[in-house]
Amino acid sequence: MSAELEIAALVDKLIPPPTSKQAAAENGNGRRGYTLAASAVRRRRVQWLWEGRIMLGGVNLLVGEGGLGKSMMCVGIAAKLSREGGATVIATAEDSPEFTVRPRLEAAQANLDLVHFVHISQDGVDDGLRLPDDAPLLEELVAAHKARFVVIDPLVAYLPGEINSWRDQSVRLALRPLQQLAERQLCAVEALIHLNKSMSSDPLRRISGSGGFGNAARSVLLLARDPDDPNGEEGSRRVLAHVKSNVAPLAPSLTYEIKSIVLPATDGFPEVETARIDGVGGSIYSGRDLLGAGDAGEGDSPLDHACDFLIAEFSDLPRRAKEVINAARDAGISPRTLDRAKAKMHVKAERVGGTGKEGFWAWSLSAPPTVAPLEGGLAKPHEMGENDSAGC
Numbered sequence: 302m303s304a305e306l307e308i309a310a311l312v313d314k315l316i317p318p319p320t321s322k323q324a325a326a327e328n329g330n331g332r333r334g335y336t337l338a339a340s341a342v343r344r345r346r347v348q349w350l351w352e353g354r355i356m357l358g359g360v361n362l363l364v365g366e367g368g369l370g371k372s373m374m375c376v377g378i379a380a381k382l383s384r385e386g387g388a389t390v391i392a393t394a395e396d397s398p399e400f401t402v403r404p405r406l407e408a409a410q411a412n413l414d415l416v417h418f419v420h421i422s423q424d425g426v427d428d429g430l431r432l433p434d435d436a437p438l439l440e441e442l443v444a445a446h447k448a449r450f451v452v453i454d455p456l457v458a459y460l461p462g463e464i465n466s467w468r469d470q471s472v473r474l475a476l477r478p479l480q481q482l483a484e485r486q487l488c489a490v491e492a493l494i495h496l497n498k499s500m501s502s503d504p505l506r507r508i509s510g511s512g513g514f515g516n517a518a519r520s521v522l523l524l525a526r527d528p529d530d531p532n533g534e535e536g537s538r539r540v541l542a543h544v545k546s547n548v549a550p551l552a553p554s555l556t557y558e559i560k561s562i563v564l565p566a567t568d569g570f571p572e573v574e575t576a577r578i579d580g581v582g583g584s585i586y587s588g589r590d591l592l593g594a595g596d597a598g599e600g601d602s603p604l605d606h607a608c609d610f611l612i613a614e615f616s617d618l619p620r621r622a623k624e625v626i627n628a629a630r631d632a633g634i635s636p637r638t639l640d641r642a643k644a645k646m647h648v649k650a651e652r653v654g655g656t657g658k659e660g661f662w663a664w665s666l667s668a669p670p671t672v673a674p675l676e677g678g679l680a681k682p683h684e685m686g687e688n689d690s691a692g693c
Contacts, residue, residue, distance in 0.1 A: 350450060350489040351378065353552040354543055357449065359519035360480050360490045362456075364508050370539055370559055371493045371524050372396050373405060373578045375452045378491075380411035382450055389450040390443050392419040392430050394458035404575035408562040417446055432459045436478030440486065449488050453479070456492035457510065468631035472513030480517070492518070499609030504544040504588035506606070509613060521545035525591035527556060527584070539578065544588035554584040607634045607642035611666070619665035622650060 325335040348357040355361050355378070365371050372393070379389035396402050398418045406416055421430045421438060430439065432453075443451055453459060465471040476492075483490045497509045504523045505515040515521055523542045530536030537559040543552040557578045566572040610632055611625075629639045642648075646666060654660035 347548045348487070350382070353546075353549055354520060354522060355489045355491060356519045356548060357489050358484050358487050359548075360476055360483055360492060360517060362492050362494055362508070362514065362518040362521045363524060364494045364496060364504070364521060365524035367495050369524055369526065370557070370578050372402075372454050373559065373576065374524060374541070374557070375454065375491055375493065376402060376405045376411075377409050377578055379416050379450055379452070380406055380409035383412035383415040384410065386412075386415070387450065388415045388417065388446040388448040389452065390417050390419060390439075390446060390448040391452040391454065392439075392459065393452070393454045394429070395455065401575075404564055404573045405577060407564055408575045408577040417442070417448070430459045431461055432456075433475050433478040434461070436482055440482045443482065443486050443488060448486070451483070451488055451490045452493070453490065454493040456494050456514070465628065465631055468628075469513035469516070469633075471631075472510065473517050476514070476517045497609060497613040499605075499612055501605060501609060502589045502592045504542070504592060506609065507592060515545060518545065519547045523588045523591060525588075528586060528591070538581070540584045540586050540591055542584075542586065542588040542591055554586055556581040556584045603634070603638050604641055604645070606632075607638045608646055610634060611642055611646045611648065619651075619653075619663040622662040622664045625664055 323335060323337055323341070325333065327333045349355065350357050363371050363374065372395070375391075379391065382389060391402065393402060402418070403413070406413060419430055419439065419442060421428055421435055432439075439451075442448075460475055464475050479490050479492070482488075492514075494514060495509050496507045499507060501507055505512065505521065508515045508521075521544050523544045525540055525542070526534060527536065527538035527540045530538040532538075539557045539559065540554055541557060542554040546552075558581050559576050559578050562575050562577055564570075564573045564575060607629070610629060626636075626639070630636075634642075643664070648664050648666060650662055650664050652660055653663045
């Protein structure tokens with residue numbers, strides 16, 4: 302026998318061929334693991350609620366400064382979907398269904414029977430949605446309506462205090478049930494999040510809280526002011542930029558305009574002034590352009606990340622030093638970098654409550670930095686054209 306055949310025979314004895322495409326293991330405590338060969342996994346085509354921008358079967362994010370129209374954009378999408386017979390489930394913590402959301406739905410010509418507001422109660426008392434604990438309840442409601450669009454507005458309002466929004470692992474654990482819900486119900490979960498107060502030009506770094514929000518999402522859209530709006534910050538034009546996609550190339554940016562709408566008094570309802578957001582056309586501006594920093598790399602260093610963290614943590618309020626240090630550690634910021642950021646951001650430390658056991662050290666921003674201003678079709682559930690209105 303040749304040397305090559307002898308080696309091959311020896312290898313066959315040491316590494317026997319697999320006898321099964323699947324293996325399983327149990328730990329005795331009810332947890333079970335198994336493997337599945339890639340050949341047994343079915344290849345699937347990505348499905349979209351809004352072609353290239355909002356994925357069915359996944360968690361999507363819509364991010365932007367407060368008051369610029371994120372909720373209005375989702376209302377418009379829900380209205381467009383409803384006109385084609387698709388249902389939406391909305392959890393809204395900031396906008397009143399009576400005073401704000403229903404009028405916007407009417408302005409966007411929604412089928413009101415196909416848009417449903419989430420209410421969760423405890424012992425008959427309205428208690429509000431809590432994630433991830435109430436994800437099974439939410440899924441039952443989504444399944445009951447066969448909803449294709451689920452809006453969580455804003456996401457952080459439904460996360461309990463024990464969820465550390467600056468800790469990547471904590472955020473991922475909170476979002477996992479929403480991802481599983483989206484996969485099982487083949488719906489698009491759209492979570493709304495505000496931007497933090499940093500000066501970074503990286504849209505994913507500007508998402509308030511941990512990077513885990515952006516990392517866990519399949520697709521991220523940014524809504525910001527249109528740099529070409531002749532009325533500047535007082536103007537009504539917006540740009541929707543696609544800043545992340547795990548499953549497809551980034552879609553082109555789109556321009557929108559917020560329009561005032563007066564709903565006449567009818568059927569016992571009073572006259573109401575509301576608004577909707579209508580599509581205008583395309584835009585040349587990317588997410589980085591909209592956030593206004595000059596250099597592509599600006600705001601991306603560990604020190605810049607630590608400074609962004611301090612701005613978001615403090616705002617105008619003092620914080621216990623120990624809490625900030627622990628949160629910085631969870632956010633992946635080293636003690637040395639945190640010290641450098643403290644010096645750069647003029648963090649002031651002072652003793653509160655005396656020198657005894659009741660006292661503690663508090664940090665605050667003695668001279669908060671000036672934040673740079675923002676510069677610079679769904680005819681069917683998956684067929685919204687670039688010039689179509691996104692709704693209210």
